[in-house]
Amino acid sequence: MVGELSARVQDSQDERLVEQYCHLSFLRWDQVRVRAETMGLRDAPEPRLGRFDGHLKGPARTEKAPYGSGMTQRLHSAMLRARLDSAALAEAVDVDAKTVNRWLSGRVPHRRTRAAVARVLNESEDLLWPQTRPDLTPGASATAEVQSAYAHRADIPNELWTSLLLGADEQIDIAGYAYPFVLELLPNAADILASKCRDGTRIRMAFADPDCPHVAERDALEQMSGTLPGRIRNALNMLGELTDTPGCDIGLHTTHLYNSVFRFDDQMIVTPYLIRARGYQHPALHLRKLSPHGIFTSFAEQFEQIWGSATHYPEGLSRELTA
Incomplete structure (x- = not known):
């Protein structure tokens, strides 16, 4: 040799x-x-x-x-x-x-x-x-990426939500059914997100199509008495100028979700769904990305799958539905 x-x-x-x-x-x-x-x-x-x-x-x-x-x-x-x-x-x-x-x-x-x-x-x-x-290491059992765990999403301190939202400067990815609470974290949350887009932050927000069959199923599972489609339309209405801001993409998905994902750069809140529980009652995990093989990446890849099947809004739903 x-x-x-x-x-x-x-x-x-x-x-x-x-x-x-x-x-x-x-x-x-x-x-x-x-x-x-x-x-x-x-x-x-x-x-x-x-x-x-x-x-x-x-x-x-x-x-x-x-x-x-x-x-x-x-x-x-x-x-x-x-x-x-x-x-x-x-x-x-x-x-x-x-x-x-x-x-x-x-x-x-x-x-x-x-x-x-x-x-x-x-x-x-x-x-x-x-x-x-x-x-x-791929397949490792280490759980260092789990920063904290909460019995209910409602237990997450508001300070954590706002720090994640304000601190993100590269990307914000959110997938769920309605999540209007995100737009209510601060009085001008939509304006802050729009400003971040103008500064170069990429924002993608996937809402459930209020008319798809999965929304009706989720409404029944959470015993919401037919109010979930209206909550989604209300959240879309709260977006304001975000729908026309370059760098912010709004999508409507028809995926039967098993959890919501709220990503802020390399941190994430994940809420696994429980049957017959409302959104704020679901447990929540605060994750930080430490490895390309960790739990953070698994949920990030799930978001990409959901986003890949989403329809661009407002093309997928007329603006009149949010009035």
């Missing part, structure tokens, strides 16, 4: 191949530089923060690889990319070289040290030591 790589290096200007050649043939960086210049490579590699005076120490070939060896290989590779050996990295983060070698054998540094190593190597902590962030 080393011979094959050496032949490729001779015909290449790719510095990464020189780095791989150094690792596989256990050359010192000064030797690699001479070799690179001999081969006529431009911009021969230089150590950045320390001199690489030998190959990185790792598990012997005859030893059984330690648990998490794939993870320690990430540190090994990052040190190669930074052209640092154990001694140079140890000096940069103020530890002993033997400590770095223990990391390369599988030991996980303390949190403060991990942050320092990540800065020196220009990598993220979760890439170097993914075992320290189980919530970033």
Whole structure:
């Protein structure tokens, strides 16, 4: 393999191949530089923060690889990319070289040290030591994304709702049946949302089509005596100038929902529906996005599914219905 790589290096200007050649043939960086210049490579590699005076120490070939060896290989590779050996990295983060070698054998540094190593190597902590962030692993059972849980939506402090609404500056996505309370959080809530759109915030609000069969079913389940369609029309009427504001899209869906979603940038309120309970009686979860594989992403993807089937308003319903 080393011979094959050496032949490729001779015909290449790719510095990464020189780095791989150094690792596989256990050359010192000064030797690699001479070799690179001999081969006529431009911009021969230089150590950045320390001199690489030998190959990185790792598990012997005859030893059984330690648990998490794939993870320690990430540190090994990052040190190669930074052209640092154990001694140079140890000096940069103020530890002993033997400590770095223990990391390369599988030991996980303390949190403060991990942050320092990540800065020196220009990598993220979760890439170097993914075992320290189980919530970033697909299928993980970590629940760190759940910031708080409420027995009822009505238990959520009004201050939390308003802080989420006022603090969002990238996107606001809402899907439910009516949710007029969102537009009643502040006396000028619709004007605030319109102003956010003009400043670049993307807002998407999906209401249920008041004439679709699912609305009648939900009305019966919540024992609302036929008032849900009127609540939806009332909420649409409260939108005011939002319906004509660039950056704000209003849609009508015909999806049978099992929960409402209120997303404000990387935070979200989700209310799972209970049978025969009104909207304010449903439980609620306050979520914060910490992982692309977490519960936040699951509900965000559900919103996209709902939004993809929604009809643009007011094309889907005449303005007269909201009068």
